[in-house]
Amino acid sequence: MTTMLTSTTRTETPARDELVLLAAAYSELLAASRASVAAAALGETDPLVYVRECLAGHGQLPLAGARPSRLLAQSAVPSTHRAGVA
Template identity: 50%
Template sequence: MTRSEFDDIRAFLADKGTSAGDLLRVAMTLIDDLEHVHTREAIQRSRYLQLLTAARASAAAELAGEPDPLSFVRDELARRGELPQDDEEVRRILADARTAAALLAHMESGVDPVPPSPRGPRLRRCAGTRRTLRH
């Protein structure tokens, strides 16, 4: 959900003209959304754990002197259809990895890429209660 959608919901809830039935419909929609997000998070955690396990197994296989230590990672990526298919894709993946590493190093350096406003933080407020939720 975007920040604007949260603002819309807050405005809708704060509107004195909102009926109990409308509030119930919003609550049911939010519960459905929460359940969907919870399910997606569980799937993502499972996928992360599978990839982490494959990476750890590959690192252990390398330390043990196995002939093909990347087989665990390769098998996991192949199962998901995520193995690079051609030289162009290989170059793009390596460039993405280098960029991600550079961004992570910059973030960890503690330098704020966006300096704070001299007027202080910008507060986001809903424009008013006339905004309506989309059904």
């Protein structure tokens, strides 16, 4: 029983570590987004600096001339909602 528990724990650790990193990246992007909205409300000259720096830090800045609608479409996740299911 102990061997099985140890084996399961070892295989779950990489997935758990990946989830922790994903949650941290999401939290960072959310904070940058909120800071940009607050900066815009205060009339700062470059409110997107927070989001831009966050994206750059992850190598995710869009290419020059990229169209916003295309970027949004690329990130679209197929709907998992089934008709008739509440």
